[in-house]
Amino acid sequence: MSSIKRRDNGSWRARYRDDAGKEHARHFDRKIDGQRWLDEVTAGRVTGTYVSPAAGKVTLRAFYLVWAERQIWETGTRRAMDLAVRSCTFEGIELRALKRSHVESWVKSMSNAGLAPLTIHGRVRNVRSVLRAAVRDRALSADPSEGVSLPRKRRADMAMDIPAPEDVRRLYEAAEDWFKPVVALAAFAGLRLGELNGLQLADIDFLPRSISVIRQVQRTPGMALEIRPPKYGSERVIPVPDSLLLILSRHVEQVGVYGDAGWLLPGRDGGPIWPRTIAYHWDRLTAKVGLKGVRLHDLRHFYASGLIASGCDVVTVQRALGHRSASVTLNTYSHLWPNADDRTRSASQALMAGALSFTADSLRTADV
Template identity: 90%
Template structure:
């Protein structure tokens, strides 16, 4: 960096420097020492990588986001969530150079006061933080003001997750209309997401190898009817499935049939796939009729995951079956369902006693009767 300080005819001092792009920046000071301190700060910023050019810092958060977002390879849903997060941000119009931690804290406080769920607040802050970190990397912002801010506590996974009982699932399956039963079965016994159920075609059901290929999902987007694209997080996968599920699907194909030239499993519209809101409408009717209003379709995916874990499947197996982008996502979501050290110790001890003493568990319960 080229820098200098010169005294002007009026007695003030002119400090100037050229940045890495050759642009000159200057400021005037009454005292030489103040000019030198300013240049020292600029030099330190360039050395540590926190330097921000005056012009870059004048850009607002929204202005930076709109330019940065155009360079990102996002799915439609991701762009929609990012747009919403930035629009809802109370400091979207503030210049980057003026952003402070207090801006972020006030925004979080306002969202909490408005009654937004902690999970929603975490998601919006995470999205805006990704923009702020991008601004730091582009040297439009010296530090991320959202770093280390306090967020409202999320519910523990084991308390927030509602897993239907086998009896609930049986009632939902038995109570569903014939054409709707595959929705219940695919979610509960293959872990498919709503959009993935909508996107299933006959060719995706592999009867001989006993697998289902998840190759697409159907999503409704604002301003559009529906969009057919790859599964969430690019989670195309092949799921080994039970013979009983294949029998259900086979009976559905024979008795209800498939739809359109692409042989959609569920009846759609104009030769295309079924709309997500159609599924949601019939799901709400089904749960209301059975007095299971609190059960969401996505809860059947949790039911499937819990069954895999209870059967001894490892993290990677569950991750692949559910189409999670990483094993850490699976652990963050379902770690409370895996047996802990106490459970394993207790089970091992019981096995030792069963083998050595042949004491049936029932005798322990009736010994004091």
């Protein structure tokens, strides 16, 4: 319900009631301006973009703090969301005043500060989830981040560093005895850092030759350890080779396990090892063998590349790595799968070998 009436002083009073029955009114010098305002309100209510004046007065940060308390997040996710909103240059601006230019200026400031494109994409994605939640709650008429240009990310095949088999061998041989399982489990089972921290002896099944990944250990902002299921619900059972089981059995026999829970790696006060401890020893190990800059996570890429090179399909690799979907696996490793050119080349080589009875090596040695 809306109306517009002339007041005694000659101005025009336009008013309407929202869905909750609350009256809103504004005064205009001209009737046409008041009618235009009412038409805009009506159009917004019909199209679903209407925002009550009170809701729009909330700042982005105030809305986020209330909204975040209702979300079911892991500690790491909440930490990343807090960081993104805190770094946002328009967190103190009322939602009704937000414009696309605010988002563009923020992106530009992050780029000027030297943040990596991947970091910028992640922060914008997190803040965008807050803005879209505000739209759904009718506190914001439209998402101002929609269509904002972001810096180009590096192609996956250029950004990914995969250690060579010789590098993995050097790392394993140079590692201290208690640290060898860290290298082996990352390179030959694809475990993440938090999953390595959370591995217990009971998770290793020597007869079916598998490892169950059912927990991870992460450090919380309060400098405490948190034990919880793996990220994105990526609990899984990984088939492992006999050679890896032999490494683990030797570790159990010669180094032992830790605490009543049987943690594979030594921690504190009977608990799991701290992520920072593994990171410290990893840095020492890479410096020792001259591979400084190689990350522990790069061994997970090494494992994935080996599975793909051996002919494993997307779903098999997804399950082994604990990705939440096959699309995540493809987005990360699609460049490692053979393409049509590779298959054509291999097929042609097989045809030549069968028809002409020679290989590429025979050509090089024919005149020797």
